[in-house]
Each structure stands twice: as C-alpha cells, then as structure tokens.
Amino acid sequence: MEQYVIGLADCGMNDVEHVGGKNASLGEMISKLNGLGVQVPGGFATTAAAYRVFLDEAGLDEQIHAILDDLDVDDVSALTKAGAEIRRMILDAPFPPALRDAVAAAWQDLTQGNDIEVAVRSSATAEDLPDASFAGQQETLLNVSGLDAVVAAIHEVYA
Numbered sequence: 001m002e003q004y005v006i007g008l009a010d011c012g013m014n015d016v017e018h019v020g021g022k023n024a025s026l027g028e029m030i031s032k033l034n035g036l037g038v039q040v041p042g043g044f045a046t047t048a049a050a051y052r053v054f055l056d057e058a059g060l061d062e063q064i065h066a067i068l069d070d071l072d073v074d075d076v077s078a079l080t081k082a083g084a085e086i087r088r089m090i091l092d093a094p095f096p097p098a099l100r101d102a103v104a105a106a107w108q109d110l111t112q113g114n115d116i117e118v119a120v121r122s123s124a125t126a127e128d129l130p131d132a133s134f135a136g137q138q139e140t141l142l143n144v145s146g147l148d149a150v151v152a153a154i155h156e157v158y159a
Contacts, residue, residue, distance in 0.1 A: 020123025
C-alpha cells in the first residue's frame with residue numbers, strides 16, 4: 001500500500017515528486033533550521049499517491065482526460081467551462097475512507113488532542129519549475145480547525 005500522508009519532518013527536497021515543492025521545502029527547513037533555533041511549523045502532507053487514489057476510486061481519471069482531450073486551449077471560455085466542470089466533479093466525489101483514516105492519524109499526531117488552526121495549501125509536484133510557475137493559482141485555506149474541516153479543505157484543494 002502506498003503512503004497517503006507524510007509528516008513534514010520526514011520530507012526533504014528529494015520528495016518533491018511525492019509531496020510537491022512547498023511541502024518538500026518545509027520539510028527541508030524543519031530538518032536544517034530547527035536545530036539552529038529557527039522555528040518552522042510542523043504539519044503533514046498528503047502525497048501524490050493519495051491524490052491518484054482519490055481520482056481512481058471516484059472514477060474521475062478517464063472523465064477528466066475526456067474533457068481535456070477535446071479542449072481547445074486557445075478558447076478561454078472553453079477553458080473556464082472545463083475547469084469549472086472538473087472542479088465540480090472532484091468536489092462531488094466521495095473522499096476515500098483509507099485516505100481519511102490516514103489524515104485522521106496524522107491530525108491526531110499533530111494536534112495531540114489540542115484545538116489548533118492550520119493552513120491547508122496546494123503543493124503541486126510540478127510547480128515552480130524552471131519553465132513553469134503556478135504562483136497564486138492554487139488554493140490556500142487558512143485558519144482550518146478540526147479533522148472534518150481539514151478533510152473538507154484537502155478535498156477543496158484537490159479540486
């Protein structure tokens with residue numbers, strides 16, 4: 001079984017393909033800077049494998065490809081419509097129980113039963129590459145508190 005969630009303290013720059021650039025960078029900062037007295041917030045990342053399982057279990061992969069295969073990328077209206085349709089499909093899809101369980105375990109480890117607020121952010125495996133940047137185009141949800149809200153926020157970021 002693939003790993004669905006990885007603690008940020010266990011991530012580094014060699015994990016970009018699994019957790020994305022932002023999460024890998026945070027993990028790298030935790031490992032390199034915490035020992036020097038710089039406090040970097042902890043947390044966890046859902047993996048690219050978790051996202052693939054989400055799409056597979058919902059049967060969305062083929063549906064999304066069908067929409068994109070027929071898309072005229074020069075037609076802004078068609079791009080907007082396709083993006084909205086894909087987002088709706090993802091939001092309407094059920095969140096896999098195994099992924100929810102992995103998030104719940106990571107949430108418990110992070111919070112230790114305390115009520116805290118977190119940020120839920122995208123961390124694409126292909127963002128901030130030398131020939132592509134998606135800065136400001138992905139979701140960030142702030143002040144998220146409680147397991148149900150975290151799962152809902154992850155679901156929204158997936159969309």
